[in-house]
Amino acid sequence: MNKVIYVDNNASTQTDPEVFEAIKPFFCEMYGNPSSIHTFGGQVASHIKKGRESLASLLGCEPTEIIYTSCGTESDNSAIMSALFLNPERRKIVISKVEHPAVKNLGSELVRRGYRVEEIPVDAKGRIDMDKLKQEVDAETAVVSVMWANNETGNIYPVHEIAEIAHLHGALFHTDAVQAVGKIPINLSRDNIDMLSLSGHKLHAPKGVGALYVKRGVRFRPYIIGGHQERSRRGGTENVTGIVALGKAAELAQKNMKIENTKVKELRDRLEKELTSRIPKTRVNGDIQNRLPNTANISFEFIEGEAILLLANQLGICASSGSACTTGSLEPSHVLRAMGVPYTAAHGSIRFSLSRFNTDGEIDYIIEKFPPIIERLRQISPYWKE
Numbered sequence: 001m002n003k004v005i006y007v008d009n010n011a012s013t014q015t016d017p018e019v020f021e022a023i024k025p026f027f028c029e030m031y032g033n034p035s036s037i038h039t040f041g042g043q044v045a046s047h048i049k050k051g052r053e054s055l056a057s058l059l060g061c062e063p064t065e066i067i068y069t070s071c072g073t074e075s076d077n078s079a080i081m082s083a084l085f086l087n088p089e090r091r092k093i094v095i096s097k098v099e100h101p102a103v104k105n106l107g108s109e110l111v112r113r114g115y116r117v118e119e120i121p122v123d124a125k126g127r128i129d130m131d132k133l134k135q136e137v138d139a140e141t142a143v144v145s146v147m148w149a150n151n152e153t154g155n156i157y158p159v160h161e162i163a164e165i166a167h168l169h170g171a172l173f174h175t176d177a178v179q180a181v182g183k184i185p186i187n188l189s190r191d192n193i194d195m196l197s198l199s200g201h202k203l204h205a206p207k208g209v210g211a212l213y214v215k216r217g218v219r220f221r222p223y224i225i226g227g228h229q230e231r232s233r234r235g236g237t238e239n240v241t242g243i244v245a246l247g248k249a250a251e252l253a254q255k256n257m258k259i260e261n262t263k264v265k266e267l268r269d270r271l272e273k274e275l276t277s278r279i280p281k282t283r284v285n286g287d288i289q290n291r292l293p294n295t296a297n298i299s300f301e302f303i304e305g306e307a308i309l310l311l312a313n314q315l316g317i318c319a320s321s322g323s324a325c326t327t328g329s330l331e332p333s334h335v336l337r338a339m340g341v342p343y344t345a346a347h348g349s350i351r352f353s354l355s356r357f358n359t360d361g362e363i364d365y366i367i368e369k370f371p372p373i374i375e376r377l378r379q380i381s382p383y384w385k386e
């Protein structure tokens, strides 16, 4: 394969080679069903137990508070649907305008099913309007769901404060922490969060495994009904390789947390500073003081993000415009629109999302290659005036 500079880690991450090593025995050697009575299956069950303990350690929770799922989307759906099912007299949910489609589009579906869904607006930096949130959460609200960190801007949301507001009105609080887990420290043992979603492929485990944390004492109704797996909270034979992988990834995330917040952050800051100083008419989208250490969302005004991505792709640079889920649509991202980013800037926005596998040399390469790409596209843009 040609040179690849991968700065699209909020879309998906490289499986850590140590994670890959850890799961290999579970394909052709230890392939028993963890629910089987025989020792062969029991062996597998013991590895699931170990994986659960590692994930619990990363989250600062009890292993019994974790339910494995197939992805972040399933975790989000399970949490919200459980809250609605268990509180049938409450017909309202409160979310933010910048949620991932896993929550936002579920919200639209719930409206079609007769629920009220209130989307709380954000300001120009993408910060949630807390006054509006306080007004909207009421005795009708079954659940408030606000993401811990945004996938497009990296913005971090005041989840503990929001949980407190939800609880004041007897509502549950769920957070989509798919982008936060592994990048910033989380300690659920001292938190007031009722439910939290995460996804393996965002923290160097493979795709196809996620988890939902449900705080002890919080009632939960399964979304996928079947066998007794996950203490009867999620039916279906366990995704053993996924669970073992997520355990190992959690262990490595804990070990590398400092690197995420020092080395990765330094690389991101340098990339952002150099691109915005070398290229005129750029702007950084998001709350610069309060965001994930790996994410930079930069608008290159008066050109199309898709065109930038195509030219960058020819040089092996893999980035993203908006979230991966909206690629293919030429509509500016709902997150940037909610922030009121002007049309000409929203269209030319690129998300760079780094990981601990990025190097100084790769950042140098992007810094060298990007200015001519932008220059070339602006020369042919009908909107660009020097």
Ligand SMILES: Cc1ncc(COP(=O)(O)O)c(C=O)c1O
Binding pocket: 010, 011, 070, 071, 072, 073, 074, 100, 102, 147, 149, 150, 151, 176, 178, 179, 199, 200, 210, 324
């Ligand atoms: C914030 C957020 N929530 C949920 C998801 C969905 O996760 P999954 O791809 O595991 O379903 C993503 C994936 O991009 C995400 O970024």
